[in-house]
Amino acid sequence: MDQNAYLDNVKELNKYAYHYYVLDDPITTDDIYDRLYHKVLAYEEVNTESIAEDSPTQRVGDVPLEGYEKADHLSRMWSLEDIFDADELLKWLERTAKRSEDALFYCEPKYDGASLNLVYAEGRLVQAVTRGNGLTGELITQNARTIKSIPLTIAYDGRIEIRGEVVIFKEEFERINADRAANDEALFANPRNAAAGSLRQLDPRITAKRNLVFLPYGIGENELDIPLLSARMAYVYELGFKKPPMRQECRGFSEIEAFYQKMRDERDDLSMMLDGMVIKVDQVEIQQEMGYTVKNPRWSVAYKFPAVEKLTKVKNIVLQVGRSGVVTPVAIVEPTHIEGVVVERATLHNFDEIERKDIRIGDSVIILRSGDVIPKIIKVIIPERNGSELKVERPTQCPVCDSELLDEGVLIKCQNLKCEARVVNSIIYFASKPCLNIDGLGEKIVESLYQSGLVHSVIDLFSLRMEQLLELDGFKEKRSSKLLDSLEQAKGCECWRFVNAMGIEHIGEVASKTLCDAFGLAFTKASMEELIALDGIGEEMAGSLMEFIRVNREHIATLEEILLPSIPEAKVEASENPFKGKIAVLTGSMSESRGLIKELLEGYGAKVSGSVSKKTDYLVFGDDAGSKYDKAVSLGVATITEAQMRTMLE
Ligand code: IVH
Numbered sequence: 001m002d003q004n005a006y007l008d009n010v011k012e013l014n015k016y017a018y019h020y021y022v023l024d025d026p027i028t029t030d031d032i033y034d035r036l037y038h039k040v041l042a043y044e045e046v047n048t049e050s051i052a053e054d055s056p057t058q059r060v061g062d063v064p065l066e067g068y069e070k071a072d073h074l075s076r077m078w079s080l081e082d083i084f085d086a087d088e089l090l091k092w093l094e095r096t097a098k099r100s101e102d103a104l105f106y107c108e109p110k111y112d113g114a115s116l117n118l119v120y121a122e123g124r125l126v127q128a129v130t131r132g133n134g135l136t137g138e139l140i141t142q143n144a145r146t147i148k149s150i151p152l153t154i155a156y157d158g159r160i161e162i163r164g165e166v167v168i169f170k171e172e173f174e175r176i177n178a179d180r181a182a183n184d185e186a187l188f189a190n191p192r193n194a195a196a197g198s199l200r201q202l203d204p205r206i207t208a209k210r211n212l213v214f215l216p217y218g219i220g221e222n223e224l225d226i227p228l229l230s231a232r233m234a235y236v237y238e239l240g241f242k243k244p245p246m247r248q249e250c251r252g253f254s255e256i257e258a259f260y261q262k263m264r265d266e267r268d269d270l271s272m273m274l275d276g277m278v279i280k281v282d283q284v285e286i287q288q289e290m291g292y293t294v295k296n297p298r299w300s301v302a303y304k305f306p307a308v309e310k311l312t313k314v315k316n317i318v319l320q321v322g323r324s325g326v327v328t329p330v331a332i333v334e335p336t337h338i339e340g341v342v343v344e345r346a347t348l349h350n351f352d353e354i355e356r357k358d359i360r361i362g363d364s365v366i367i368l369r370s371g372d373v374i375p376k377i378i379k380v381i382i383p384e385r386n387g388s389e390l391k392v393e394r395p396t397q398c399p400v401c402d403s404e405l406l407d408e409g410v411l412i413k414c415q416n417l418k419c420e421a422r423v424v425n426s427i428i429y430f431a432s433k434p435c436l437n438i439d440g441l442g443e444k445i446v447e448s449l450y451q452s453g454l455v456h457s458v459i460d461l462f463s464l465r466m467e468q469l470l471e472l473d474g475f476k477e478k479r480s481s482k483l484l485d486s487l488e489q490a491k492g493c494e495c496w497r498f499v500n501a502m503g504i505e506h507i508g509e510v511a512s513k514t515l516c517d518a519f520g521l522a523f524t525k526a527s528m529e530e531l532i533a534l535d536g537i538g539e540e541m542a543g544s545l546m547e548f549i550r551v552n553r554e555h556i557a558t559l560e561e562i563l564l565p566s567i568p569e570a571k572v573e574a575s576e577n578p579f580k581g582k583i584a585v586l587t588g589s590m591s592e593s594r595g596l597i598k599e600l601l602e603g604y605g606a607k608v609s610g611s612v613s614k615k616t617d618y619l620v621f622g623d624d625a626g627s628k629y630d631k632a633v634s635l636g637v638a639t640i641t642e643a644q645m646r647t648m649l650e
Pocket of ligand 1: 218
């Protein structure tokens, strides 16, 4: 790179940064930014005399915003240098080895959220300050106090800074966005933005509703006399902070690399988003010897995961009709590799979302894929447009059966119960794992059964005969008899599978189990009052079920006759005790797994539910009880310790 190319790159970086930090409206992905940043940094390292004054490398952080009081950190909050592959790891290790040959390494996740510095004095949380520019940040103590994983008091008398990342778990992120979509509010692009935005709310009540989580990663000012970082962190967890889902002490390249691969492979299964792994020298004394550059500690580095956000182009926007008739727009994008998966489709949620983001066919867009989250378009790069992009209109006709659509605003629905897409998708759902789990009845087969005219409803499946199947394309003897066998095996299924498989709106797996536990097959005769008396069944669910039964009475009866669902044997009646017939909720860590304690209570005739409501009789809590405990207290539900529960059972 020559001097001119270098200056162009600095300019480009500054443009990206302006869009990201000032306008809150990114025009590129983090990955592209990081790579360019590193190119610039590499140039500057060898051309120290010609570093541009406005190079982002010369900026030590971002400016705290107005609206909050500012506060100084007791000791500086540093950033981390990034590395992207095994080569760079090797180089980093060589550099550290030059400074000390004895270094051991502590590895933990790099969480993707917003950093926060907590100050405790005499055992009390006295300040919570955002990172800001590393020296000064925003004072958001009130907001931090709403975060359940931040202890308000700790068993440590001196003054100590506990640093960590505030994150939103993936599931909670989906929930918040679903709520926002239903209320016609703009969606958060990713859990990190959602966490940062929620943390810096001027109104702490909004922060409190967002279920933020604090994950500690370090200690600032302190008077600890513990020589290893790993042991210091263990001490922090002892004080009542959350542990990382994975952490490991490693001795050198191969152990670090292996642990990195493991974390990368397992991260989709973790509740929080990770964007890499942080490697830190474990011995505090060696850390101090190694010291800091302008921005970063020399004793730590962030080993980033491959990007999950990528730039691509929208080739087309197609419509999908689901089993309930909801029409969902889906973007077909230029195939893009993200973490070893080729992404070709991205969900667009609904038409309001397309209009809000102004997504057009031909647009350059940023897509995001993260673990279990379905790939989605988070942003259109408007400056890339050339005028040839096409807007998509809200559909008025079903793309599959051509009948008129009902436009309810957020949702657009095909109301034709016989629409091929609805029928085919409900059969696929019927056969899926959480329903009847029928092997050999996948998408393609259901489609060909439907198109051959053999199957028009789930009931037809059970009168299929060998000679009919053999006439279908691709059906030889083996495949046909396998399908007929699996259909036979579906008979006698558990009652809840039968209920779940019918695909009743608002009634999923959990509700189906609740219904069958309470009524068995007689759920069709339950009254509205009886239904809503059940824990976890609200008015909307009960209403939807009653309506389904009213309209489909005959269908239910026929299906029941075919499937002969089994009812779990009535449990032996428990003798009289304080928990019999009561609803209990368990929280916190107990002397045995909560699964075992649940079984114990169920044996005494209690029902153990996952969430606290007005119907809960007892909240049984162990150590580290969190939001369920607070909710129980606020609803006036009796709270008892595990020990108290055991005494009551004696
Ligand atoms: S250590 C002394 N550890 O990443 C080094 N940071 O790029 C200071 N982060 O500002 C940071 N997980 O907000 C550290 N396990 C982890 C982290 C972590 C996430 C964030 C943190 C920091 C940024 C640095």
